[in-house]
Amino acid sequence: MLDQLARRTLGAIATLGVVIAAVFFATRLSGNAADYLLPPGIDMQTKQLMISQMGLDQPLLNQFLHYLQGLFTGDMGNGLYERRPVIAIYAERLPNTLTLFAYALTLAVALGLPLGLAAALNRGNAFGAAIMSLAFVGYATPNFVLAIIMILIFSFNLHWLPSSGSMTPIHFLMPAIVLAAPMLAEIIRFSRNALLDVLGQDYLRTARAKGLPEHLVVGKHALRNAAIPVVTILGLQVAGMVGRVVIVESVFATKGIGDLVVYSAIGRDYPVLQFGVILIALIVVTSSLIVDYAYAALDPRVKVAAS
């Protein structure tokens, strides 16, 4: 099993390697930075000078080697737009995004599991149906619509919550809810189905035949088993969350990396974009590795599937 985890880890590193190369060439394919990040109407001469100052007139291979060299020396260059070290830019923003992820993940798990459980145990009645409807609505709403509507309700009309920024934990509440919504829906659906699966298993019959009270049968024997498949989807959820965080951070004006990455992509700020994508890939790959390890820890039977 250790072998398989090690192989998974190597695979993850290989994935990162491919991402590192792919992001470099894909960004260069996507257009010239100078066409996007210089102010409209800048004169041609200045533009040419800027291009050469940004090093974009170098042969692609030289740029790539320089970029690789930077990766190993930890010097990812300066942002073309902000003109300061990319690392510094991300250092300012990463904590906010990670905090947001942590809140959203906690929220989704802390609410999703009990709700999924309740939905499974109330299968077929109105309460169960209400939970599932909630889950489906959370899943079907475009998240920027949800975000703006929440802002209008809780900040604009009710004045309960701050609309934007990342100053205090309370500022993270709405972004975390929006970020968590589809994930919450997924966890509710998944944990419900997992639990329903588990509830039909022989070992629960055994547990009942032992005379265990229902709270132990469900709370101990069923939940632990149902948690295992739920854990496996968390990894994918982190990937989805990274995709959504872009929109959430933009709407709530959270100083995070999602917002930054998208604007750097739109503005073709290569160094920022490159490092951002690598960082995101690192987050996704690491989280799916963590999930694999957690899976191995939770399920004594597991042999981590080599994919």
Add this chain to the structure above:
Amino acid sequence: MLKTLLTTFALSTMLISAATAQSMTVGVQNLPPWLDPGKDFSNNGSQIYYNTFDPLILKDYSQAGATFKPGLATAWEQLSPTEFQVTLREGVKFQNGDLMTAEDVVFSFERVLQDMTPEYAGIHRQFFDNFASVEKIDDATVKFTTTKPEPLFEVLLNTSEASIVPKNYIAGLTGDKATIEPSDFDAFMLAPVGTGPYAISSFQPGENLVWTRFDGYWGDKAALEEVTLRRIPELATRVTALANGEVDLITNVPPDQLDTIGSNPALKVVGNVTPLFHVIFFNTRNPAMANPKLRQALGMGIDRNLLNEALWGNQAKVPNTHSYEQFGELYDTTDQTFEYNPEKAKELLAEAGYDGSVIRFDTDPVYYTNGLLAAQAIQEMWAEIGVKAEINVTTKWTGPDADMMVRNWSNPMYFADPAGSFGVMWSPKGSGSEMAWTPNEAYPALWDKFRYSTDLAVRKEAYSEIMAYVKEEMPFVVLYQPYESYGMRQDVTWAPLPGHIPYVLDFRAGSVTVK
């Protein structure tokens, strides 16, 4: 339980509410990624510089016309058509405590005139092309020399690009503390220091900026102890932050949202017609757009008044020609360069032999307020005269592309003279001409006559001639001067001043009060 929760929320909301009599928080649509007045003429940057930097010559910004006032220079004198001498104010301190000297003034201009970075070189070409040298006469006197006669010394020394920066501070930022290196300029962009009433005490590029009152300011002390700018790009969020008391003032409120804010008794909207034109311009070098008659037809096909009525609630200003009120004597209201005449447009189209082929209209999705809407409306209007247009929304600056046909753009007033708006774009070396328009051989001479003549009447006449030529050539169409609105709490008294270039957030003494 719920009650406790609500109390917590309410409490937190109160905590984040920034408005006290001495401080203010502003929600802006965008913040610049770096700050250096000598490099920058962007809309984002324009918001910032005036509070932190001073030019040599100030002016009375409360009126549109030009009434110059002493700034870092207490007096100035045109020695000859090509020489200009200023007397420096004594005892002026930079926000880092350094005393401003003649060396600082010389350096501030030299970094531009000597093209120390590509951007300085750009400013050099667009603003100070005529400047040959700047020299220190004595500790209190600096002399400027130009190649050709310069009628615009005061105007140019009043620009934000001509702000004075501390030489020693910049030199000491990186590397050798005594010499100027390119990295010093990079470092300065993140920790800028000027002589203005507000020091920038915190700056996170593109995200937020904090101004703290500079107690050593030479003039009237700043109106507020502290001003925080926060970037809130999403409109609904920005409006909500205002309504929710998280910020006291917001920028970039589109006309359609005025009611939302205005109907809230705690809030109000203030705005002005800003010295900036939304334009569309044609790539005259693209064979499809080469016929001036086609361009004239397209210009005549746009019902600018209808755009103003529908999209701007009639608050924008539809000018006859490329001219701003701020030009003073040179303000022209008589030339009718642009007009709506669909019948004539159809005739012209026929004459031009337009074959119904598709014209691609490039537009940025968000950069210009109502830009995308206007593009779609123009598309419809052109359909009325029989022109088929297709909208291409792109964040790429397609201006110089060979296959570009039509694109929206803005022509801001960088300084209060036709040379500072029309000139920057459409002079023989202007960026618009460079990209998309090849004027005839007579044009440079005509331009020079306008630009360097010291006789106002000659300049005025020359400008009229230029506009007549533009009407014939139609390389661009001015749509309107947008009405720029700001939302704020009732207890904030602030308004954009007509003497400023667009977007300036002027929080100096007398410009703002917070109850």
Add this chain to the structure above:
Amino acid sequence: MTELTVAFAPPRASTHKGKPNLFKTLWSRANLFTRANLCLFALVLIVAALAQWIAPFDPDAQKLLARLKPPVGFGGANPTYLLGTDQLGRDMLSRSLHGLRLTLAIALIGSMISLVLGTTLGIIAGYARGWFGGVIMAVVDIQLAIPFTLIALVVIAVFGNSLPVLIVTIGLAGWEVYARVVRAQVLAVSRMPFVEAAVAAGAPHGRILVKHILPNIASPIIVVWTMTFSALILAESSLSFLGLGVQPPTATLGSMVGLGRDYLASSPWIALVPACAIMFVSLQVLLIGDWLRDALDIRLK
């Protein structure tokens, strides 16, 4: 089999003889709610298909002086415009109908692209295995590590922003889900004795794939399809939010919401009408998917 198993899971088999009619079987396993939902969805499809005949106005025709009219029933409404007008005075109802049609078309074609691509690659990875299968699964991992938004940005940047590019981009968004599910299913099915029996009878690979494996993995594919379908509708709206959606004035539900979101506080119908349509349609598809999964009794990993 002991009777216990029988008691736990009474055979679902229909008792009628002959070829089981899949639709009939499924319909019989649908409750009233699901049946109503299916009918409604059919109605949505019909309405969308007939958009150009049903819509009262040209969806792109502007009336600049009749902008931002609220839907009928609200103050200031113009009865000509049932659902009001948008920021350029275009009829919301007509735009929504056309938007619905285009949105469904994009999601449909996009999901077909990801279905075909993902299923093909999943089958190759699951059936042929070997290094090529490994490469496919590695690409899946890579795709998972880069958010879709960024992939979309690059694709649209390189190939320009047009409807076909948009559809292909959207199609790229879901293929990896199919690839994963299909591979797992193919691995499971190809180990089933009935496949071995076919091998033992001398069946060539093509026959085994077409006759035995494909029909047996069809159900999970359909269920994944319903799941990605609504995800694609949402993806399209996200792209519109970022300004990467269809080019105006063409309307999709997503672009209507994306461009109308600034009006949520002042003229909420502009964004809410299409937003509700998105929610409604994706909800319907999700519910249909959930029902199909139960009815076809599929466990998806």
Add this chain to the structure above:
Amino acid sequence: MTALLRIENLSISFGRGGKTSRVVEGLDFTVQPGECVAVVGESGSGKSVTAFSVLGLTAFNGGTIETGSIKFTRRDGTVVDLATADEKTLRSIRGNEIAMVFQEPMTALNPVFTVGEQIAEVLRQHRSMDRATADAKAIELITRVQITDPARRFTQYPHELSGGMRQRIVIAMALACSPRLLIADEPTTALDVTIQAQVLDLMRDLAREEGMALLFITHDMGVVAEMADRVVVMRKGLKVEEQPVVSLFATPREAYTKALLEAVPKLGSMAGTVGPLPFGADPKSAKPAPAIDTPLLEVKNLSTWFPIHKGVPKRHVGDVKAVDDVSFTIGQGETLSLVGESGSGKSTTGRSILRLANPRAGQVLLEGEDILKLDREAMRARRRDMQIVFQDPYAALDPRLDAFEQIVEPLVIHGIDKGSALRDRAIALVRRVGLDEEHLDRYPHEFSGGQRQRLCIARALSLSPKLIVADEAVSALDVSIQAQVVNLLIELQQELNLSYLFISHDMGVVERISHRVAVMQHGKIVEQGTRSQIFEAPRQAYTRALIAAVPIANPIRELKGSVTKQNRALQPA
């Protein structure tokens, strides 16, 4: 004496709304303290449902007790009706006074908790022990069910234990609170025959030591004979008859019971016959295998290894020698049985011969031609001569194809027959395996297990093969169905001169169907010979153990169970 358990007029139904079906109907029987009552019946007889109702778990299974009572005398002498008792009372009885051992030890234990925890849990629940005491007692119980190294086993998870050990753990769990009644629901069906013998042995001894009553649910008459004092025979929810075990076997009253007993393969009943013999046939009618000079199939030194990879990157560190240097021959019209326990390599041998697994060495000569050397096309053509029938008739048929398509698929693949000729051939085939023409249009789910296996046989027959590999082909079937299918196979062989490689762990069936027998252990053939050589004079201890472990369907043997005890030493615990 008051009965420990008295079931009266018990009816249980399943299903909801209009579609309820009675699974148990008006059942009466009693269990006296210390007595072992066996409930016997085939699939669908309602015996397991009855067992669950005694634990008060009917509702959890989705059933409803319609009528009747289940009176249980508790330790304190009070009598509770388990059919109507409240959940709290039931919970205090479950695992405490009535415990249960389940059929499937693989799934009866929770995979994510250690076995020790799962035993200790019962003690904590019913005996209010603290954690340390409960753990100590649990280790004691593990020792009690004769598992070596109990302290280590205590910390292991179910998947780390063998099936037999898991079942012992379940028994330990059931014994934890010294219940008065132990219900065992097919506790050994899923186990290898040798393990089955040990587990039965253990249960009987423990019941005797504890003075526990046993309610034993089974379909296996051999097990009944070994375990029961009294037998209740059930069929389709109804009690067919009830008798003490000895008189039931001697004088069954009902025809159903008689048929059931007759279908049970009785080890040793074939002594003196020469060839395979259908169930119920006259022993004299058995025919010896036709003598043929050249064998149909010759397997020479066949080895199939599965590589074990370890490390990063994967290194080949060894092999599982599933089939290791195996040689045998099968003549035309002959049945060679391959016997052994799970994991001995029997199935892999069969699959290797058909090239469903890839042998690494050896030869498989079919009529003298080494099929392992054939290229893809030649192999495809050669497959006509060899077919396979699998164990699980549910998985062996494609659920998406109707019977006709399943049966004719081999014909279509090889381009034999088209159109109506295909149909005619299919009709002939289904008729031959005892089904009707109308069955052709049905889908697998519309067939019973036995019918499906007939379909599989029809499919295998469609190409008129010379050899059929029957891989545990009757193991999953009810005993009466099993007998029918075995009879069909024997008939077909005699009629079509087929050869069988009959893979099975069931010595009773093997004795009936084989001409010759090969015994496999750890991938090797340890002994082979004619049926009588193997069954009447086995040379290897392993073979003897296999034979001895088979429960004898004869209750009047002296010292019940003593036969099996000697075999324990052969198996690692």
